Amino acid sequence: xxxxxxxxxxxxxxxxxxxxxxxxxxxxxxxxxxxxxxxxxxxxxxxxxxxxxxxxxxxxxxxxxxxxxxxxxxxxxxxxxxxxxxxxxxxxxxxxxxxxxxxxxxxxxxxxxxxxxxxxxxxxxxxxxxxxxxxxxxxxxxxxxxxxxxxxxxxxxxxxxxxxxxxxxxxxxxxxxxxxxxxxxxxxxxxxxxxxxxxxxxxxxxxxxxxxxxxxxxxxxxxxxxxxxxxxxxxxxxxxxxxxxxxxxxxxxxxxxxxxxxxxxxxxxxxxxxxxxxxxxxxxxxxxxxxxxxxxxxxxxxxxxxxxxxxxxxxxxxxxxxxxxxxxxxxxxxxxxxxxxxxxxxxxxxxxxxxxxxxxxxxxxxxxxxxxxxxxxxxxxxxxxxxxxxxxxxxxxxxxxxxxxxxxxxxxxxxxxxxxxxxxxxxxxxxxxxxxxxxxxxxxxxxxxxxxxxxxxxxxxxxxxxxxxxxxxxxxxxxxxxxxxxxxxxxx
Amino acid sequence: xxxxxxxxxxxxxxxxxxxxxxxxxxxxxxxxxxxxxxxxxxxxxxxxxxxxxxxxxxxxxxxxxxxxxxxxxxxxxxxxxxxxxxxxxxxxxxxxxxxxxxxxxxxxxxxxxxxxxxxxxxxxxxxxxxxxxxxxxxxxxxxxxxxxxxxxxxxxxxxxxxxxxxxxxxxxxxxxxxxxxxxxxxxxxxxxxxxxx
Numbered sequence: 001x002x003x004x005x006x007x008x009x010x011x012x013x014x015x016x017x018x019x020x021x022x023x024x025x026x027x028x029x030x031x032x033x034x035x036x037x038x039x040x041x042x043x044x045x046x047x048x049x050x051x052x053x054x055x056x057x058x059x060x061x062x063x064x065x066x067x068x069x070x071x072x073x074x075x076x077x078x079x080x081x082x083x084x085x086x087x088x089x090x091x092x093x094x095x096x097x098x099x100x101x102x103x104x105x106x107x108x109x110x111x112x113x114x115x116x117x118x119x120x121x122x123x124x125x126x127x128x129x130x131x132x133x134x135x136x137x138x139x140x141x142x143x144x145x146x147x148x149x150x151x152x153x154x155x156x157x158x159x160x161x162x163x164x165x166x167x168x169x170x171x172x173x174x175x176x177x178x179x180x181x182x183x184x185x186x187x188x189x190x191x192x193x194x195x196x197x198x199x200x201x202x203x204x205x206x207x208x209x210x211x212x213x214x215x216x217x218x219x220x221x222x223x224x225x226x227x228x229x230x231x232x233x234x235x236x237x238x239x240x241x242x243x244x245x246x247x248x249x250x251x252x253x254x255x256x257x258x259x260x261x262x263x264x265x266x267x268x269x270x271x272x273x274x275x276x277x278x279x280x281x282x283x284x285x286x287x288x289x290x291x292x293x294x295x296x297x298x299x300x301x302x303x304x305x306x307x308x309x310x311x312x313x314x315x316x317x318x319x320x321x322x323x324x325x326x327x328x329x330x331x332x333x334x335x336x337x338x339x340x341x342x343x344x345x346x347x348x349x350x351x352x353x354x355x356x357x358x359x360x361x362x363x364x365x366x367x368x369x370x371x372x373x374x375x376x377x378x379x380x381x382x383x384x385x386x387x388x389x390x391x392x393x394x395x396x397x398x399x400x401x402x403x404x405x406x407x408x409x410x411x412x413x414x415x416x417x418x419x420x421x422x423x424x425x426x427x428x429x430x431x432x433x434x435x436x437x438x439x440x441x442x443x444x445x446x447x448x449x450x451x452x453x454x455x456x457x458x459x460x461x462x463x464x465x466x467x468x469x470x471x472x473x474x475x476x477x478x479x480x481x482x483x484x485x486x487x488x489x490x491x492x
Numbered sequence: 493x494x495x496x497x498x499x500x501x502x503x504x505x506x507x508x509x510x511x512x513x514x515x516x517x518x519x520x521x522x523x524x525x526x527x528x529x530x531x532x533x534x535x536x537x538x539x540x541x542x543x544x545x546x547x548x549x550x551x552x553x554x555x556x557x558x559x560x561x562x563x564x565x566x567x568x569x570x571x572x573x574x575x576x577x578x579x580x581x582x583x584x585x586x587x588x589x590x591x592x593x594x595x596x597x598x599x600x601x602x603x604x605x606x607x608x609x610x611x612x613x614x615x616x617x618x619x620x621x622x623x624x625x626x627x628x629x630x631x632x633x634x635x636x637x638x639x640x641x642x643x644x645x646x647x648x649x650x651x652x653x654x655x656x657x658x659x660x661x662x663x664x665x666x667x668x669x670x671x672x673x674x675x676x677x678x679x680x681x682x683x684x685x686x687x688x689x
Contacts (some may be wrong), residue, residue: 393562
């Protein structure tokens with residue numbers, strides 16, 4: 001009997017406690033945002049980097065307290081906020097998220113809590129030439145991917161022939177505009193004001209290019225929580241708490257009272273932006289196919305030229321490390337170790353953004369240089385190993401015949417080392433093909449970047465991901481097959 | 493007339509003296525065998541004469557660059573037999589490729605491997621590879637041909653062939669110094685013996 005009681009107690013603990021806990025209302029509101037986005041949205045508090053500050057932080061606090069909970073911040077990349085909300089990584093995403101038909105189709109979206117205007121930013125020196133998007137025909141205009149501004153630029157590309165250039169963050173579009181790498185930036189006024197403040201040579205055009213709204217996003221199944229949050233937002237609009245937040249962050253303007261009056265009267269605020277999500281994925285795939293194929297060609301061309309550079313520089317480094325004087329060997333070894341010991345992403349940032357004030361490289365040239373010089377370090381190790389694999393006896397035979405060092409390298413050692421190196425080189429080329437996706441951080445739209453834009457616009461990775469994988473396989477499988485054949489034929 | 497003269501030659505390996513006060517000379521058209529027990533320094537003496545290794549002391553007097561046939565031949569694996577023989581005359585002596593290849597074929601034919609001119613080293617037998625290596629060395633018209641353990645990779649029948657070849661080369665005026673411990677082969681070649689103690 002005693003044993004039965006103990007077993008029953010254990011069962012009660014095992015099954016009962018979680019049920020009791022699940023029945024209790026949650027004590028925190030987990031909200032997702034991207035602290036990399038910076039002020040005034042969400043950023044690490046300069047005085048205490050463990051905490052975040054920003055208007056979205058304060059809006060989240062209002063929502064959490066309205067629900068009787070405490071806010072709990074969850075870091076998520078800006079472009080993955082939507083997917084994370086849908087997965088349930090947090091209760092609500094808030095980080096300057098724009099209201100679009102695509103989001104409304106896929107997620108439970110709150111009423112808007114801020115209205116913004118899309119601003120065109122230009123260099124002050126160009127103010128007379130560029131007065132609207134229409135004046136930027138054939139010009140490069142920067143923006144963030146998968147935003148309302150990007151949609152506007154895509155439309156303007158078709159209508160006015162301008163060239164959209166996408167960035168991963170909202171700082172470098174403005175610094176590149178100041179440097180002359182692009183001719184204008186189109187982003188919302190919050191980001192535009194910040195960009196102009198940081199770069200005194202820039203100015204925002206008065207005429208706006210569109211209107212949009214910031215909203216919170218929740219998983220589609222979270223409609224009930226969304227409705228409660230909408231009520232809390234309406235109350236905060238009426239009692240002035242939202243106004244005081246936006247005044248504190250210098251964002252309050254006459255657009256907000258009009259928006260709040262409309263929403264408090266239960267009038268709709270229609271979403272803006274692309275309607276791509278409303279078409280089925282296969283139709284969207286057909287529409288995006290030309291762009292995907294173009295991006296595939298860019299990936300292929302970029303990889304081929306970068307590999308040629310890597311082979312040439314790698315061979316020179318290998319020759320220097322095998323034949324060079326001690327100081328040359330030391331310098332080349334240091335180069336190889338530094339390049340192999342630091343991320344390619346960091347190297348791309350340094351080449352494109354870091355040294356921009358000294359050498360203003362075009363994005364494609366910076367991408368080629370970054371990939372080529374990075375892979376040169378890896379290639380040089382392959383070639384060095386291959387050179388050292390050529391039997392010493394053959395080198396002595398060459399010496400006995402009177403062939404010089406470089407003649408021996410060119411006629412005897414190099415050709416044999418090339419045979420040893422060809423299979424690993426082919427493997428490296430396949431790896432480079434895939435690593436070329438990293439250059440999207442410096443505005444080059446290659447296959448992976450084009451895929452993420454496609455996926456963000458239709459709100460699903462299934463079809464874009466499958467198309468992207470198929471295109472990469474078409475590029476890489478023949479190479480892998482060739483490498484295996486070479487290995488087999490030279491083994492015999 | 494002396495083609496090679498070695499005086500008081502000393503060779504060290506890893507700080508240990510392996511050859512001391514070695515004296516000998518080789519006359520034009522002479523066939524000489526350098527003999528001694530294993531580890532006595534035969535190969536080291538050849539390498540010092542060919543300037544592949546430094547000697548620790550003494551003098552080596554030699555006119556021009558030697559021809560060297562290695563124990564394991566060391567043919568260039570990326571070239572055919574013909575290219576192995578023609579490469580140095582083209583790139584060291586500055587001969588035309590056509591002239592070098594014509595002479596390479598003559599040499600290969602005279603050594604009995606003319607029909608293997610297009611074969612690559614991995615397609616050759618040990619005996620064939622050795623004859624190609626001899627042709628490669630002779631293509632540079634060296635004053636003396638050095639051969640390291642020439643019978644190491646040959647069966648008895650091939651040793652007889654090689655002995656006949658070396659006798660013929662010596663009769664044609666070639667000077668040959670070989671390092672070997674094969675007394676029967678030395679006898680078959682009717683070579684003069686220099687012993688390292």
